[in-house]
Amino acid sequence: MPLRNKDILGIAELNVDEIDLILDTADSFSEISQRVIKKVPTLRGKTVVNFFHEPSTRTRISFEIAEKRLSADSINFATSGSSFSKGETLLDTVRNLEAMNADIIVMRHGIPGASHFIASRAHASVINAGDGAHEHPTQALLDMLTIRQHTGSLENLTVAIVGDIDHSRVARSNIFGLVKKKARVILVAPPTLLPHRVDDLGVEVSYDFESVIPKADVIMMLRIQRERQGKVLIPSLREYSRYYCLTPERLKLAPAKVLVMHPGPLNRGVEIDPAVADGPHSIILEQVSNGIAVRMALLFLLGGRSSREQSN
Amino acid sequence: MEQIIIRNGHVVDPSSQLNEQADILIRDGLIESIGRDLQIDDAHEIDATGKWIIPGLCDMHVHLREPGREDKETIESGTRAAAAGGYTALACMPNTSPVNDCQSVTQFIIDRAGRTPIGVYPIAAITKNLEGNELTEMGELIECGAVAFSDDGRCVANGEVLRRALEYARRFDRTIIEHCEDLHLAAGGSMHEGTVSARLGLQGIPGLAEEIMVSRDIQICEYVRGRLHIAHVSTEKSVELIRAAKQRGIRVTAEVTPHHLFLTDEAVASFDTNTKMNPPLRSERDRTACLAGLLDGTIDCIATDHAPHTITEKEVEYSLAPNGVVGLETALSLILTHLVHTRKMDLQRLVETMSHAPRKILGIAPVVIATGRVADMTIIDPEKFWVVDPSRLISKSKNTAFRGWTMRGAAEMTIAGGRIAYSG
Numbered sequence: 001m002p003l004r005n006k007d008i009l010g011i012a013e014l015n016v017d018e019i020d021l022i023l024d025t026a027d028s029f030s031e032i033s034q035r036v037i038k039k040v041p042t043l044r045g046k047t048v049v050n051f052f053h054e055p056s057t058r059t060r061i062s063f064e065i066a067e068k069r070l071s072a073d074s075i076n077f078a079t080s081g082s083s084f085s086k087g088e089t090l091l092d093t094v095r096n097l098e099a100m101n102a103d104i105i106v107m108r109h110g111i112p113g114a115s116h117f118i119a120s121r122a123h124a125s126v127i128n129a130g131d132g133a134h135e136h137p138t139q140a141l142l143d144m145l146t147i148r149q150h151t152g153s154l155e156n157l158t159v160a161i162v163g164d165i166d167h168s169r170v171a172r173s174n175i176f177g178l179v180k181k182k183a184r185v186i187l188v189a190p191p192t193l194l195p196h197r198v199d200d201l202g203v204e205v206s207y208d209f210e211s212v213i214p215k216a217d218v219i220m221m222l223r224i225q226r227e228r229q230g231k232v233l234i235p236s237l238r239e240y241s242r243y244y245c246l247t248p249e250r251l252k253l254a255p256a257k258v259l260v261m262h263p264g265p266l267n268r269g270v271e272i273d274p275a276v277a278d279g280p281h282s283i284i285l286e287q288v289s290n291g292i293a294v295r296m297a298l299l300f301l302l303g304g305r306s307s308r309e310q311s312n
Numbered sequence: 313m314e315q316i317i318i319r320n321g322h323v324v325d326p327s328s329q330l331n332e333q334a335d336i337l338i339r340d341g342l343i344e345s346i347g348r349d350l351q352i353d354d355a356h357e358i359d360a361t362g363k364w365i366i367p368g369l370c371d372m373h374v375h376l377r378e379p380g381r382e383d384k385e386t387i388e389s390g391t392r393a394a395a396a397g398g399y400t401a402l403a404c405m406p407n408t409s410p411v412n413d414c415q416s417v418t419q420f421i422i423d424r425a426g427r428t429p430i431g432v433y434p435i436a437a438i439t440k441n442l443e444g445n446e447l448t449e450m451g452e453l454i455e456c457g458a459v460a461f462s463d464d465g466r467c468v469a470n471g472e473v474l475r476r477a478l479e480y481a482r483r484f485d486r487t488i489i490e491h492c493e494d495l496h497l498a499a500g501g502s503m504h505e506g507t508v509s510a511r512l513g514l515q516g517i518p519g520l521a522e523e524i525m526v527s528r529d530i531q532i533c534e535y536v537r538g539r540l541h542i543a544h545v546s547t548e549k550s551v552e553l554i555r556a557a558k559q560r561g562i563r564v565t566a567e568v569t570p571h572h573l574f575l576t577d578e579a580v581a582s583f584d585t586n587t588k589m590n591p592p593l594r595s596e597r598d599r600t601a602c603l604a605g606l607l608d609g610t611i612d613c614i615a616t617d618h619a620p621h622t623i624t625e626k627e628v629e630y631s632l633a634p635n636g637v638v639g640l641e642t643a644l645s646l647i648l649t650h651l652v653h654t655r656k657m658d659l660q661r662l663v664e665t666m667s668h669a670p671r672k673i674l675g676i677a678p679v680v681i682a683t684g685r686v687a688d689m690t691i692i693d694p695e696k697f698w699v700v701d702p703s704r705l706i707s708k709s710k711n712t713a714f715r716g717w718t719m720r721g722a723a724e725m726t727i728a729g730g731r732i733a734y735s736g
Contacts, residue, residue: 012511091627111629112513113583132631133513172513195510196518 003301007119007126010135011176019177023145025297026290032069033292043072043303049102050076051094052129053109058264058288059129059138063106066295072104072303094118104302107131125302127295133167139263140173142294144181146287147218150259154181160212162188162244163222163271166195170263171222175201186212188244192233209244213253220261221246224271237270247273251281259283315339316732317352321360321691324659325367325681327668331660336365338687341730345683358725360691366663367679368400368688368728371640372670373464373489373543373567373615376402376432379420380409385620385708387421390640391430393618393707395734397640398690398723401431403674405464406442413437413448418456429728433459433674438477438488444469447477454484459674462489464543465590467525469495471532478538487539487565487673492525492550493517493591502631504577504592512581514630517592519547526550530557530564541673542566544617546591548601555610565673567615568602570639570646571713575599579713585626585633586713589619606665607657613669616643620709637713641705646714648694648721691725693736698722 003018011019032040048067052060060076067074077097090109097105104125107115112134119126130136144154151157159178165171165187178185185203187194198205206212213219224240234240246260260272260281268274277284316338323330323346335350336343371394377385385393387404394402404421406412412421418434425432436458440446442465450461461481467490468474478488498521503509505516526542530553533540545551545566557564571589576596579587587593594602605611619636626633647666651657657665671678679688700717702710726734 089624089627090629109629111631113630116583117629131513133515135513167513169513172511196505196516197507197510200507201510 006302008137008298008302009116009119009126009128011137011140011173011180012135014137016180019141019144019180022141022294022297022301023148025301026141026145026293029296029300030290030293032296033289038069039071040069041071042300043067043070046072046103046303047101048072048074048104048106048299049097050074050106051097051108052077053079053090053107053114054130056108056129058291059108062288062291063129063295066292066299069292070296070299070303072299090114090118091121094122098122098124104299127298127302130169133169133172135173136169137173138291138295138298139170140177142287142291143174143220143261143263144177145290145294146261146283147259149286149290150283151217154178154183156182156184157217158184158186158215159218159220160186160188160216161220161222162209162246164193164224165189165198165222166193167225168222174220175203179203186215188212190234190243210250210253213250214255216254216258218259218261219246219254221272222263223265223267226267241270245269245271245273246276248275248279251276261287263287315352315355316358317350317355318358318360318365318691321363321365323365323681324663326660326663327678327680328682330681336681338727338730341687343681343683343685343687346681362695363724364659364692364694365681366659366690366692367667367681368690368726369398369644369666370401370670371399371616371618371643372403372613372674374402374404374618374640375407375620375636376404377408377620378424379417383708384622387424387432388428389706389708390618390620391425391428391432393638393640393705394430395726395728396706396723396736397642398644398692398726399430399640400679400688400690400726400728400733401433401671401676403433403435403459403670405435405462406437407465411437411441413440413442415449415452415456418453418458422457429731429733431676431729433457433676435460435462435464435489437461438463438468439473442466444473447473447480450480450484450486454486459676460487460489460541462491462543464489464491467491467493467495471528474529475532475536478533478540479536482536482538485539486675487541489541489543490525490529491543492522492529494521494524497521497524501592502588503580504594506577506595508577508580514580519549519594519598522547522591523549523553526553530554530562533564534560534562538563540564544569544572544591544615545602545605545611546572546594547598551601551605551610555605558610565612566610567613568606568611569615569617570643571637572599572602573606574646574650575713583630585628585630586637586711586715588630588633588635589617589637590635607661612673613665614643614647615670616640620707621711622709626711637711638705638707638709641707642700642712642714642719644690644692645698645719645722648692649719653694653720687727687730689727690723691727692721693724694721696720696722696724
C-alpha cells in the first residue's frame, strides 16, 4: 500500500495504515545508518530542496543527512540573503524552485498552513518540516517510532506531553498521531499555555504535573520558549520551572520503566533538569537518530512516486 | 418619453401590501401604473413570467476602496457589481485612503457616484483618520451627503469617545455603526478561537472580543439614548445581548453577513485565505444563532461587508492575508438558495432585511413599488441555477468565499432610480 497523497503535510492527513507503513519503512532504514558505507542509491537523480523560512538546525541537518544517505541531490535554501529580502512572495519562490525541477520540497515556515498553501500549487511533493504552531509531522513520526521501539506498540500507553502546548507544532502532531494509534494522551501545562478548546482534541488535561507522573509510560517534555516570559502567559520562567520542570525528584514518582523524551533544543534547568536529560530514562538521543530513519522513509515513499514523472 | 412595461411578474412589497402577479408600467423612470393586463403601445416589453419583483436591495456595508485603492475596486466597478447582485443602493465605509472624515472626501464620492444609477450613500468616519480620538464634523458631513458614521475596521476603543459620538449624532438623528472588537482580546488572531483553531495552531480571536464591545456599546447607547447599529454580528452571545437590549427598548439595530450565515470556522481548515475575514467565521453554534436572530427579527438586516482585495494580496500565507471577502454578487443568491427556497424565510422578510431595514437604519427614503414612485426594483429569476466562478465576477476583486457553490436564483434585472442598471 503506497501513501495516498503526494505530500506529507501533517499527521492529521495520514490514516493509521499510512503511519504504520512509514514507521515500518523507517525501521528498515535504521539499518542503513549502522553500516560502514551509509549510502544507498534509492534517490539518485532526484533533487530535494530544503526550504527553510525559519531558523532550524537539527531538523534541517537531519533531512540533509537522510537525503544524502539516499543519494539525492539536496540543496539548502534558507531565506536570509535570498530573494525574500527583496520582497519576493513565498509562492514565487517556490515556483522558481519547481522550475529548477525540484522533486521534493522540504519546507519549514512560521505560519500555519504555509506548506498546504504551497503543496496545493506545486507539482513537487512537499514535506512539512514545521508550519508555525500547526504541525511537525516528521517529529511526531520519529517520536512514535522511538516509543514503539521500546514498548512494541503505542496502544493503551499513557503519554504525558508537558509544556507550551498552545504554541507547539510538536504537541499537535503528536496528539493527532498518538490519538490515532489509541494511546492515552494527557496534556500537562498551566491553563494559559493550552488551546482554548483543548478538550475537543480527544485528550485529557491536567495542570498538576506531579499527579500525572505516576500514570505516565512516556513523559514528553516540550521546550518552553524564552520569549513567553514577561508576556501575560506565564509570570516567569522561574515560576514555570517550579511547577513543570522534570526534576530527578519528580521523576521518582514515575513508573520504573518510564521513557523521557524531548524534541530539542533543551533548556536545561528550565523544563528539564540536566540529570534527567542525561539520565537512564532519557531516550532523547535515540529520537535524534530515529529522525534520520523516519525522514529517509518519507523521502523514499514520496520519491518513489514522483508526480513529476507521472505527469510527464 | 420612455416607457417600459414589465409583464406578469410576481410583485412582492410588504410596504405597499403587494403580493400578486401584475404588470408594471414605468414612464420616464416613474411607476405609472400597476395592474393586470395593462394595455399599452410602443413600450419596451419585459416578460417577467415566473419572475419575482421586489423593491431594490440596499447593502449598508460595502468597501468601495475609492479613493485610494482603485486597484481593488472603484465606485464604478463596485456599483456595477452591486447592480448585478440586485442592489440599487449601497452605503460605503470610510476606511479609504484618504479616510472619508471630511466633506471633501464625501463630496468626491458623491460626485463620482453621480454617474451611476445606483444610490451611493457614504458613511463617514466617527473619528478623524479613524484614530479613535477626535470626532469628525458630523453636521457638515451630513450636509454633504453622509448618512451615518463608523470607524469600521476598528472599534472605537475609548468609551468616552463613543459616548460623545452617540450623543452628538443625536443632534442629527443619525446612527453610529460600530465594529465591535476588543483589540487586546483579538490581537494577533487570524481565525475564530475554538475547536478548529486548537487543531490548526492559528492564533484565535475569541467571540468574547466582540461580545465585550457589543455589551459595552449597548450600555453606552442606553445611557445617552443614542442610535447604535452593530455591524457584522457573528456570535451567539452578541445576538442574545442585542435581543435583550431591544426588549429593553434601546435603539440598537444589527446586521449579519451572508458568510456568517452560511460558513463556519471549519472552512479555515483549507487554509484558503478567502475564509479569512474580521470578524472571523465562527462556530456552527454561532452560525445557527445568527440565523435564528435574523429570522426572529433580532438582527434587522443582511449586509455583505463587501471587502475587495487583489489576488496578490490574498495569495499569501494565511496570517499575512488581509481580512475580507467580496459579497455583492453572491448575497441575494445565497439567501434565495439557502433561506427562501428552503422556506426558512419568506420573500416579505427578504425584502424587509435586504431593502427596507437597511434604508431605515441609514435614514434614507424607502423604495416602494407603488404608483407615482420612482421605479427602483429587483427582478429575480428564482430558478436560475449558476455556479460561482470568481473569474466571472464583475467586481475588480475575486476574493469570494463561495467559489464553486451552486446557486438557485439570481437577479435578472435591476432597475435603480428609474433606469435599468443591470440586465442579466
